[in-house]
Amino acid sequence: MTLLQIRSLTHWFGGLRAVHDFNLDLLPGELVAIIGPNGAGKTTIFNLITGVYVPSQGEIRFEGQSLIGLQPHEIISLGIARTFQNIRLFKELSVLDNVRIAHYARTHYSIWEALLRLPRFGQEEQRVRYEALELLDIFGLADLAEVPAKSLPYGQQRRLEMARALAIAPKLLLLDEPAAGMNPAEIDQLMDTIRWIRAEFRLTILLIEHQMRVVMNIAERIKVLDFGQTIAEGTPQEVQRNPRVIEAYLGEETIL
Amino acid sequence: MMKKTFWDRWGTPLILLIGFALSMALPASGLINPYIELVLKYIGINIILTISLNLVNGYMGEFSVGHAGFMAIGAYVSSILTVWVFPAAWEGVLFPLALLAGGIAAGLAGLGIAFPSFKTRGDYLAIVTLAFNMIIKSVLENLEVLGGPRGFMGMSKLTTLWWVYLVVVLVVYLARNFVYSSFGRGVLSIREDETAASLVSVNTRQVKVLTFVFSAFLAGLAGGLFAHELQFINPRSFTILKSTDMLVMVYLGGIGSLGGSILGATVFTVVMEGLRSVLQLLNISQEWRLVVAPLMLILLMLFRPQGIMGLREFRFLIPLQERSEAIQKARETARTQRRIGEVRS
Amino acid sequence: MEFYIQQVLNALQVGSVYALIALGYTMVYGILTMINFAHGDIFMVSTYLAFFFSTFFLAVFSNASPLLVFVSTLLVAMFGTALLAVLIERVAYKPLRTAPRISAVITALGVGLFLENFMVAFKPVGPAPRFLPPLIPQINYTFGGVTVSSIQIVIIVVSALVMFLLDTIVRRTMVGMAMRAISWDKFTAPLMGIPVDRVISLTFALGASIAAVGGTLYGMAYTIDPYMGIRIGWWAFISAVVGGIGNIRGAMLGGFILGFVEIFTPVFLPSTYRDFVAFSLLLLLLIFRPTGILGRPVAQKV
Numbered sequence: 001m002t003l004l005q006i007r008s009l010t011h012w013f014g015g016l017r018a019v020h021d022f023n024l025d026l027l028p029g030e031l032v033a034i035i036g037p038n039g040a041g042k043t044t045i046f047n048l049i050t051g052v053y054v055p056s057q058g059e060i061r062f063e064g065q066s067l068i069g070l071q072p073h074e075i076i077s078l079g080i081a082r083t084f085q086n087i088r089l090f091k092e093l094s095v096l097d098n099v100r101i102a103h104y105a106r107t108h109y110s111i112w113e114a115l116l117r118l119p120r121f122g123q124e125e126q127r128v129r130y131e132a133l134e135l136l137d138i139f140g141l142a143d144l145a146e147v148p149a150k151s152l153p154y155g156q157q158r159r160l161e162m163a164r165a166l167a168i169a170p171k172l173l174l175l176d177e178p179a180a181g182m183n184p185a186e187i188d189q190l191m192d193t194i195r196w197i198r199a200e201f202r203l204t205i206l207l208i209e210h211q212m213r214v215v216m217n218i219a220e221r222i223k224v225l226d227f228g229q230t231i232a233e234g235t236p237q238e239v240q241r242n243p244r245v246i247e248a249y250l251g252e253e254t255i256l
Numbered sequence: 257m258m259k260k261t262f263w264d265r266w267g268t269p270l271i272l273l274i275g276f277a278l279s280m281a282l283p284a285s286g287l288i289n290p291y292i293e294l295v296l297k298y299i300g301i302n303i304i305l306t307i308s309l310n311l312v313n314g315y316m317g318e319f320s321v322g323h324a325g326f327m328a329i330g331a332y333v334s335s336i337l338t339v340w341v342f343p344a345a346w347e348g349v350l351f352p353l354a355l356l357a358g359g360i361a362a363g364l365a366g367l368g369i370a371f372p373s374f375k376t377r378g379d380y381l382a383i384v385t386l387a388f389n390m391i392i393k394s395v396l397e398n399l400e401v402l403g404g405p406r407g408f409m410g411m412s413k414l415t416t417l418w419w420v421y422l423v424v425v426l427v428v429y430l431a432r433n434f435v436y437s438s439f440g441r442g443v444l445s446i447r448e449d450e451t452a453a454s455l456v457s458v459n460t461r462q463v464k465v466l467t468f469v470f471s472a473f474l475a476g477l478a479g480g481l482f483a484h485e486l487q488f489i490n491p492r493s494f495t496i497l498k499s500t501d502m503l504v505m506v507y508l509g510g511i512g513s514l515g516g517s518i519l520g521a522t523v524f525t526v527v528m529e530g531l532r533s534v535l536q537l538l539n540i541s542q543e544w545r546l547v548v549a550p551l552m553l554i555l556l557m558l559f560r561p562q563g564i565m566g567l568r569e570f571r572f573l574i575p576l577q578e579r580s581e582a583i584q585k586a587r588e589t590a591r592t593q594r595r596i597g598e599v600r601s
Numbered sequence: 602m603e604f605y606i607q608q609v610l611n612a613l614q615v616g617s618v619y620a621l622i623a624l625g626y627t628m629v630y631g632i633l634t635m636i637n638f639a640h641g642d643i644f645m646v647s648t649y650l651a652f653f654f655s656t657f658f659l660a661v662f663s664n665a666s667p668l669l670v671f672v673s674t675l676l677v678a679m680f681g682t683a684l685l686a687v688l689i690e691r692v693a694y695k696p697l698r699t700a701p702r703i704s705a706v707i708t709a710l711g712v713g714l715f716l717e718n719f720m721v722a723f724k725p726v727g728p729a730p731r732f733l734p735p736l737i738p739q740i741n742y743t744f745g746g747v748t749v750s751s752i753q754i755v756i757i758v759v760s761a762l763v764m765f766l767l768d769t770i771v772r773r774t775m776v777g778m779a780m781r782a783i784s785w786d787k788f789t790a791p792l793m794g795i796p797v798d799r800v801i802s803l804t805f806a807l808g809a810s811i812a813a814v815g816g817t818l819y820g821m822a823y824t825i826d827p828y829m830g831i832r833i834g835w836w837a838f839i840s841a842v843v844g845g846i847g848n849i850r851g852a853m854l855g856g857f858i859l860g861f862v863e864i865f866t867p868v869f870l871p872s873t874y875r876d877f878v879a880f881s882l883l884l885l886l887l888i889f890r891p892t893g894i895l896g897r898p899v900a901q902k903v
Contacts, residue, residue, distance in 0.1 A: 100438075101445045101453065391876075394873075
């Protein structure tokens, strides 16, 4: 059964067609990449999946359930987590709180239990605290649990964002340009991390990326977008040979 | 070490208990004069108001300038109950019920303000709350049964110092519990980045509704205490001017801090009362007092927008499990019990 | 019938003043996306400038011609108020331009209340209502059952003139173009060689002097007191929002709508319901059409 099914997804911003007739079937455990030049509509697709925008047309189903018209937090709670192109951490809040906030939907106590500190509040808070710290430990951030997120260096902020996404306990992880602003050594490390979390957390991953090296190395399938349209798809080898892709990426041949 | 944990665990309750005893004994013994008692009561009421507004403006980063409206609702509803509904012999005992009812009524009004906040924020929400404040005042002025513009009276002086004390302690406790919970973290995440919050599963609408209702409830409580101290209320007590006082106290103490709210309310109240004596001494018109609050607001915004505390918190206001030592201990446990390996790096 | 014509005239008179003040709110919002909550009180100060100047002027030149009295009062009030507004902008708002937007709004609220309470406490002004001395002779003209006073005519005509002038300035001059450019994109505007600081100061000055025209005209017809900044200012503010804040023609339209609300509410309800009606209108509008009547998203600002 497909985990995520997108059918003829189209989105307009006023008179601009950002996404045109986008289709995707994501099988459980797959790692698929969406590539394309700036403004090709890649991030818009993520925003449509997660309910930030309501699509002009088309259908998005997750485990058979339609996502159209759901609030972002409802969609996320179904098990879809994402990171952002331009890191969006809660900057003034502690590293620990950044991760704990992502436990919101999976924290099971009522407002009364919280206000009156009833037993279930204590149990749940303890569980959330441990789970969050465990995640931070996995990403080597546990020692920084109490510092504000804004004081972390760039690389650690990226890792925190990934830890925060995993705190949702997602089945599907949407990564929006995780390699942006990284040097080659960091990119190698990132690819390891992605492979590793994918195996450990049994994730399906949909990846947007500019760095061809990342995409060609870790993606099993690639979809190429240009001006909102899918111009090619297939395995990395197939895509690399596709003349339309070469044309769209003419200036970036060297990277390919 | 042992001694430290003892004080951490029992220090605060002990001090609170002593405080309660003092709040009963001091006025009765005549050790403090009625004026000092009055100032102490005002400090208490202002602490509640400041925490109330801080939840919305400081913690959530929304912007309300209409909290005096919630206070008005609490004041009128509780007064109606004690004056018209409760039998005179029982009003002392039923007073907490009147306060609660005032708070709940205000909370319901808070629900009404929460909905526009789904779509608008910042200055547009400020206008919504402002309009709400104005409408409440205008409705009260037109309700002849409640005395219209002349106001409502007949309340007994039910607001004793120990009642104020009890309500303040309860409010601080509840607010602390709220702030240090999943809902409280949701509130903070809305302030930081609302879209990102909803994209890490925070139900932002739920959080907003809870916060506005809770905040309005607190303002309503304060209104009830205020009404039964003055024994006379009129719509002009709850104008935008009152809302501005609350803003000054919030930004003076520091946004996003309960300790800041307590400090801000205390310093503001003492300064304003001290000014009364100073002006009297210098034989200057008391009207100059009203110039000070707006001036403080301007100077604060220009020179110290983070207030006295600036997002920090007093240790005794942080729950035991959230203090640094507890987090470090939890970190060790999490490390030893970790189920999966560390990411290669 | 005469009754309604009479009321429409009254509504135009009040509406003109609201519109003039609303322009100041809307211009500043258009250019800085900031609600200048102090603007109502700046208007209030302008009426006192008019009051003190005209009283002094008439005491010195008791037989000056009405035109001279009116025009000189108007100019002095405009100039003084503009100076005050620029001073406030430089001291209280400009340092906060890079701070979170809400800081400037809170400061503006503080400035407004400061002005109001200062005027109450300031002995020469004080809380008591005052009358401006008659700037022009009041003559009543009666047509059928409808009475029009010379003051009413002056208010409506001068307001219309000022609004026309402002509309022309914003649409046709370099200054107006600079204003519109900043309201479109305040980050790119300086790159195009637009002196942003100066244009912003100018906007405050222009908005304040228009409010001073409103203040002088208002003082000719009604009593003035330090609390009118709130009473009249909020109504003008609602006008700006109703018309679509940031939109100049919207502010004019909103002003007249609020003028009609003010005059016609007492026809149907007790007059004490006026605030209730106005603020309910504001609340409904914010919920159902937050951009106001003429406000289109982003486009058509200042």
